[in-house]
Amino acid sequence: MDTATRGSLFDLPSDRLIDRGIYYEPAVFAEEIEKIFKKTWQFVGHESELAAIGDYLTVDIYDQRLIVTRAKDGALRAFYNNCTHRGAALATETKGNCGNAFRCMYHGWSFDLEGRLTGLPRRSSYGPGVDLSMYNIPQVRVESFAKFIFVCLDSAAPDLETFLGGVKAPLLETSADVQVLGRLSFFYPGNWKLWSDNARDGYHAEYTHPLVGAVYRDVAESAGTIQHFAKGHSKLWWPIEGDPRNIGQLQEKILGVTGAQHNSPGTRPMPPVKIDFARGNVIAAIFPNVHLQWLMAGSEHVMEIARPIGPKQTRVDMIAFAPADESPEGIAFRLAKTMDSHSSAGKVTGDDCEAVTRITEAVHADGVQWTPLNRGLKEGDLGHKTDDTALRGFYAAWRDHMGVGS
Amino acid sequence: MDTATRGSLFDLPSDRLIDRGIYYEPAVFAEEIEKIFKKTWQFVGHESELAAIGDYLTVDIYDQRLIVTRAKDGALRAFYNNCTHRGAALATETKGNCGNAFRCMYHGWSFDLEGRLTGLPRRSSYGPGVDLSMYNIPQVRVESFAKFIFVCLDSAAPDLETFLGGVKAPLLETSADVQVLGRLSFFYPGNWKLWSDNARDGYHAEYTHPLVGAVYRDVAESAGTIQHFAKGHSKLWWPIEGDPRNIGQLQEKILGVTGAQHNSPGTRPMPPVKIDFARGNVIAAIFPNVHLQWLMAGSEHVMEIARPIGPKQTRVDMIAFAPADESPEGIAFRLAKTMDSHSSAGKVTGDDCEAVTRITEAVHADGVQWTPLNRGLKEGDLGHKTDDTALRGFYAAWRDHMGVGS
């Protein structure tokens, strides 16, 4: 390592620097699972996915496999997806309806919708008076806000709404009454925090995504803000530039790269979906790993959850939404187009996958061990959309959890 | 972890509980290799596979690669499959005939059927009077019982027959005079002990295997025993239920799931194989990882050896047998049908693979860290076939080897 350089970067206050080891060290990753993922509220799904009694969702918090059900009393319940007999998973699908009970495939033990052992086959061999409740599956906390369901493995953590704090507002504003269109997931070869960074980073879009670059090429000072909330959450907002119907003009720039003749009209009809032009674009980030993308006036509405798989491997689960009262034409349009820019096949996210892959490949460099977070340094929680404001906030929360001094 | 629950399971005597960490902790696995696999007799094959001088079998005890040969004097010999020059494997096939010697492919050193260096090409460069015996490959112990060949890496271990003890009887009863039909292997994503557990577990079959469930659906108290022998071996036995020719009736139940019309006869001719109806079904388990399956009156006769590959990865090697004096029709039938229910493609074992996979996926749960072994708790080594008798015996032997108190 070139110590001179290290010295010069050290001149920045330490809370604005990241030691790049946090993106690849196995020990840091293991500690994050214990101190962050097992201590915070983790996203599961939307209440509409658990409409009927016996409906369930499964979710993994790293290696802790959980089931969330709609129980007989209509309440949500969560418990380990793990038979108390020999430990087999009870449910293997992401989503389903189990009827009255989960029946383990190994020895047929049955557990009700709250994880209580209710069926013990060939029971007598357990002796007289066996106490079934000894084998109930431990429950875990489950709460919801704006119909978004979260679980928490820590019994001492504050409740969900306290945890969410400032980020409740953008969630409510964008997602109070939605339906689920479907789910899609993808992997990327990199640390989960690279996705959290990216969702708080309004600086990259113009350079990572050539289409966005084309939009802003001649914009000297574009509008938009990044707001940091306590506990590591944030809201990125920016308006739609120009005439939203003028997508044809943009398309000409795109098609320009093909060198082809084209005759797309200068303006296109607005898509037949419910949108809210004034709200522009919103990315609400919930610490540590949830990012609600409400984009293009709400015509793209996707929740992204970055699931940690390993120090250098992450799975992003996406859920696509539509307004609950969207028209049939709107639904058809959204089913066809919502994911167009999302996912590892997406016109936008495809490039983000490349960026995080390139970081993972190169970030071990002995000569460059620190990443600066000093863009838009100033007091307060509100910055210009391209500032590092929310990144600094995220890492402050991260340090709190990990117990390292700021 | 929910300590209340942990407490309640702790109320059981500790020798009836398994800490689930033993199914995935790398340190436990590494210790098992040293303290169990390098200290016990490990199965290699059947003497008929080494009929001629120069015939050999290779076997891996985790990372210790061995060769077993039929030497010039007709005796069995075992030594490392490892050239004493630079360490290349001498044999790369499971089975073969090497003629008089193994010739290393790298520098052509030759070793005889007892592992002695006999050919040293361009010898003079090793100086005058080089002592070839300095480069003999160390031998390891090899013994056989009922023509089943075992090796042992521990020079201090008791001899094979002493080791086998009580399990010698079922081996002799079922397999004294057999021929080998062939070999087949499969992987499963889970700890090797899950296979040992499964072979000692007469409880699961009715629930894991729907066909077995159909057989016993209306049987209130089915017959069968599990017998534990000293040192972790065991014998599971159960009779054939009902009229063995009445498979057609069972088949109707199977075909019922298809909802299809069918006209299979109510009774079928017995298969043209030598069977012993009175002996029923026998699974003889040899600690730690060998399970002889003699099923359906001997019409399916398969040895399964669970080879540890990693904490969560196992390869099961199977050898199919027939009576030495089986008829040509019997051989043809057995070649076609022996594996029907075995292997990861088998009508029975396919489901066992699923069960152990589900355990591997879910067993890390912080909230459920213990597995009870308390079914059929009573004094003595003989239980009902669905009792945990032999599981308790297996883990007693396991604890002895691992040096953990009971």
Place this chain on the structure above:
Amino acid sequence: MDTATRGSLFDLPSDRLIDRGIYYEPAVFAEEIEKIFKKTWQFVGHESELAAIGDYLTVDIYDQRLIVTRAKDGALRAFYNNCTHRGAALATETKGNCGNAFRCMYHGWSFDLEGRLTGLPRRSSYGPGVDLSMYNIPQVRVESFAKFIFVCLDSAAPDLETFLGGVKAPLLETSADVQVLGRLSFFYPGNWKLWSDNARDGYHAEYTHPLVGAVYRDVAESAGTIQHFAKGHSKLWWPIEGDPRNIGQLQEKILGVTGAQHNSPGTRPMPPVKIDFARGNVIAAIFPNVHLQWLMAGSEHVMEIARPIGPKQTRVDMIAFAPADESPEGIAFRLAKTMDSHSSAGKVTGDDCEAVTRITEAVHADGVQWTPLNRGLKEGDLGHKTDDTALRGFYAAWRDHMGVGS
């Protein structure tokens, strides 16, 4: 482990034995990266590959990714392939031309051909008077000899020519004026040192490669030498046996294995390439991992670099050369045939891949923990081509770096 055997091998002086753990222990591998690969000159490419300003090559020293450029002043420069902002790799291809600068795909930061930050988009948010030089990428040492480019991560290491020492002569003799025909790489499942061993080992060829065996079958004492140079380098030399045009005779031996009739002529015209028959065959090895193969009078000219990927995984990068003034027919012939015996598909190297694979599979044997290096033991740095002279020299240098006593 059989201590008797271990004892007998211990009778050799310890500098002639290798503990086989060095071929697989992760801790040894990690230490080698720090103490050898980050301390020695590592091969990058040939100067002709960086002919124009802005041409670059990338190279990885394990996890340290580097760029080497032809800078504006015509000099070579090397720096980390790593953006000082968030750490993305700047170049993802092995070879290319970046124009004036590397532009990072994430936020568009631009670095010149010496790694200096020259473009900082939307700069004002970094405050007034931001010092761009604080974000220059640290440079690393780059030097070349005989137009072969090397980098070194250690600022205290001696310069390249001092490092090369005795091996400079064979490099100059064979490669002073060459052009690059192309690159090809392959993986093998084994430790990088197995490749270094193999390149210093004139003993194996006759046995590993049946064709070579056929050549020497009747040669009682073949010619050729192995020369060890200080710091672990070496030169293996041997003449071409017999009439070089008489390949047809050899081919008859090859075709003999097919049992087919054939009517290839007894002599073939020499290939239309520039060769130097008197020089025979040369393999010049540069510590730790570079092997220049100048074979068959120079009609095959290939550099092999063994890149360490893991304790048991190596990638070999090959660069094929031709004399700078080779004729068009010669170039065509070389493009078609240079790789015929090289690479994991090569008629010679294919077998070497098998040999190192067999070592990796078997080398853990508890009973055989040592590899002797005692062939052709005598004073001095020059041995017969089949002696272990250069292997002893390599491990002496290896021990120096690793800080273990000889």
Place this chain on the structure above:
Amino acid sequence: MGGEAINRKEEAMAQPVQAQQADLTAIQDLFYRAAEMLEEGRFLEWVDLFAEDGVYTAITAANLKDRGLAIFTDRGRAGLRERAAYWMGMWQVNRGSTSHVIGNVRLVGRDGDQIQVRSKFIMTRMNRDGLVDLHTAGSYQDVLTERGGALLFQHRRVIIDNRTLPSNFTDPL
């Protein structure tokens, strides 16, 4: 759109065997040329294999059985050209050679001048280490149409077996 109308009308295919073979040969030729154009980067030629109002869409098998959330849907030449633009540089991702091996090409129906075809494919991709990986596999469900003597894609639906996509799934399917 035609794509939704793909349903097996095998009984309707009372066509002389020989004509069917000719069709099949022409269909296979179209599919193989399309794959070759994509692998060789001849993207604008590929666009011309679609009808003016042609549709190109991809979806996971799981979502096809659910509400139908697509991975992407490109409608008409303008939409297809936009996709070509992404392949031609609007994405900044690394590319590695891909191969599409197409098999099991089968006529499943005919509806006026539209031919319904099903086929299977396996797609491989060179990874960043230079080795070839299995990238994805699945089915094509196509509606083809004849215009001016040439077969064109009216609706091409790519159904992939994945439920989770690998990273960098931007290569032409």
Place this chain on the structure above:
Amino acid sequence: MGGEAINRKEEAMAQPVQAQQADLTAIQDLFYRAAEMLEEGRFLEWVDLFAEDGVYTAITAANLKDRGLAIFTDRGRAGLRERAAYWMGMWQVNRGSTSHVIGNVRLVGRDGDQIQVRSKFIMTRMNRDGLVDLHTAGSYQDVLTERGGALLFQHRRVIIDNRTLPSNFTDPL
């Protein structure tokens, strides 16, 4: 059984090229429909592609060269229906989408009304992480028979290149 009688009698195939093409088209159609039925879970339809006394068997290439220990052998419609029953729920295993890409279909002989055919296949499967894995690969050796104008499987032998099976190898081959 016919299966053992598969031997190459290519010289006996003195058939007009055009007829051969028609046969090949019909054979391929049978193979592709069979694969599609298995992938789509239409198992009872698949049973009907076999002759009444048809045989369906699988074996590793290694065991085929040895004594012939099969992975499984189903004889006759009852045996095939039993296998269908396992696919339809007698196994409790997880399922992921599979694809069978069949290639290299080649007539190798003809013996009375029986046609001998060889082909190759690669089979992929979605794993528990949602990605597509290579599951197995190998050959089909088929004896087909014509009954009532339709080709049926008289004997289908699946030869897989594996010596060791992956876990959960219960998917239709």
Place this chain on the structure above:
Amino acid sequence: MGGEAINRKEEAMAQPVQAQQADLTAIQDLFYRAAEMLEEGRFLEWVDLFAEDGVYTAITAANLKDRGLAIFTDRGRAGLRERAAYWMGMWQVNRGSTSHVIGNVRLVGRDGDQIQVRSKFIMTRMNRDGLVDLHTAGSYQDVLTERGGALLFQHRRVIIDNRTLPSNFTDPL
């Protein structure tokens, strides 16, 4: 050599559809038999599928775009027999069953009595653990020639998608 002369002259293929089909069937039969011979170890039969001065060569896609450094090039029957000799024991490497699934076979040109053909392939190989791995994938570019009523390989170029070869890449491609 003919191989370098492969260029698409699709316009020149003004041949009746039916004749094309017959050609295609014969070409596919040649390709499939060649693959089967290699998989079954019938190497000398495979040599006889080449013209007397036939060429068999392999190259990475990357090097094909660069100066053209081949992995190997065998010229003429003697060269091909030498390769057969290596497969038959001149290499001491371990072998595992391989499968070549060939698809997308397409006539791309015709030049006198020479036919230019392109196709795709995926090759699998049983690894040392007994499982089937994806080994490589890519394209064949062939020039075929008719001699005495039979099609022969005049020039077979195997283009693999790899930039880096797996270990033990000595199996027939």
